[in-house]
Amino acid sequence: MKDKIENLIKDALVKLGAPDAEFSVEHPEDLKNGDYSTNVAMVCWKKFETNELKPSRVQVADMIGGVIKKNLPNEIEKIEVAGGFINFYLNNIFFEDSIKEILKSSDNFGHGKALAGQKAIIEYTDPNPFKEFHIGHLMANTIGEALSRLVEWNGAETRRACYQGDIGLHVAKAVWAILKNNIKPDDITADVLGRMYAVGNLAYESDEQTKGEIEDVNRKIYNLTDRQINEVYNQGKKLSLEYFEKIYKKLGTKFDFYFLESTSGNFGEEIVREATEKGIFEKSDGATVFRGEKYGLHTRVFVNSQGLPTYEAKDLGLMKIKYDLYPYDRSVVVTGNEQSDYFKVVLRAAAIIFPDLYKKTTHISHGMLRLPSGKMSSRTGEVVAAENLLAEISARVKKKMAESGRVVFTEELADQISVGALKYSILKQAIGRDIIFDFEKSISFEGDSGPYLQYSHARAQSILKKAIAEKLVSAEHGYSPAGEFLVLAPSRSQGPAETSFSAFGVLERLLYRFPEIVEQAWRELAPQHVASYLIELCHAFNTFYVAEKIVDANDPASPYKIALTAAFTQVLRNGLTVLGISAPKEM
């Protein structure tokens, strides 16, 4: 439709002799200004100035509008000129078709082709074995999963990757503390690991001798020379990874690739060694460094003075490992924004060594989850474990359910709602901004919240169920409206009378826009557009729901209202899917 309008305007400009004006066609924020709007007159009004004639913007808009009016397609009811904008109003034919289109496409409605034929790999979450899986990882996972789904919905073949730091000083700290406290491999739990890391980290910074001991453990882990250390290491790593897997399952993420630092390390070190011979890196105080200052960045160590690869070399190696495994067109790496400058340096080095991979790689950094008391730190043990947070939310969900007393609830349902609440609260805001986390305030169940979306969905589902029970829709169409539903979906003109912009008029005007939102959200790497859209959509539906009786055998408009409800649940469900939030049928 947008294309049609753009062509309409282009034709008009050609006829008026100003074919090269750049203009845009958008949805006006306020629906009373039409379904589409163009700024063409304000952009090109000066082109129409002559010595004798100095038309105003509005006059130019009238002029262009006059030409467009002669050639209106069927779906456009009328156009109006207001304040220099030209506004386009769609009619019943368009809305009727759009509802049919939604019902026909069902689960595919919203899938686009912007990235068709491309391979994409998204890396996110990246928890470290031996350390806690904390709420920061929850944030990274939520964002990465949503981005993955956006990429998928726009047509790319997508792989999810998780990079786990199973080697390095942080591991040595935990292993050292476990040995020091005589904890047997069999007694190690995820909880113990998190605590031991904090203990080891504190000890590392406290005195020189301990520091040396931990560094020694670190070397031994790399070299695999000490049997006792290996045993603790292997057991701890296995346990951590299993524990992470449990959390991923609850969150609805399934990774295709797991990368481990213990494998990217050597590879990265080799790349750095070769590049050093070419003069890309240089030696300094025994370490191999990249001089970022040449590019307005800062110097970073890629191989330390002990000859061990740092995270920098490992990340460099990972870029190539990923490509060798899965030749991507787009690679997105999601991390916290404290790594933002770090990544600029690594990518700058990559630009010289792997220019083709560099061009395909995007680093996205998300904000931090901060406690009201300040920054959360796993180094000092001041973390909120993901598990604790989820359990806390879940307890509150159950309490709420018990109070409402409608449904015998299951653990699974409570999880779906809890995860939905958490994910929504993260995704509703722009990636990159911090969330100040407060147990009491940050998770909401009403208004602008995940459960509000889920509730709207469940309620609409319940209406469809009733429509089936009352034989206004036959049972074989089920909840998911198939092609036959169209036979029952009557023409738009049988719908309720529209008084200015009634609730259902707003609903119709939002539903067809979903695919554009999904496309825009990918283009801007901004899942919050989907979140805002869904809130607006649900609000429109709930207003409609209160104002109109939907299922009513005596109301000739009822079939159309039911079709609209079916289209709404479909779009909402698809939208929730894009965000990685589940849409229970009852709650």
Add this chain to the structure above:
RNA sequence: GCCCUCAUAGCUCAAUGGACAGAGCACUAGUCUUCGGAACUAGUGAUGGCGGUUCGAAUCCGUCUGGGGGCACCA
């Protein structure tokens, strides 16, 4: 000290350079003999300061103030 980022209503957040800056929470006043009140309607209330670019600025540029992050062998 240098670099990066952010500043929107009492609070938590939205807004491809476009029309009157949108939500939710809180507060105030309402709706419901109707399909699920985790709902709906209405009201109060905001672009940190000063310049600039533009037909048009929360958005772009400069500057000041104030948060947050980063700056060599941690990740």
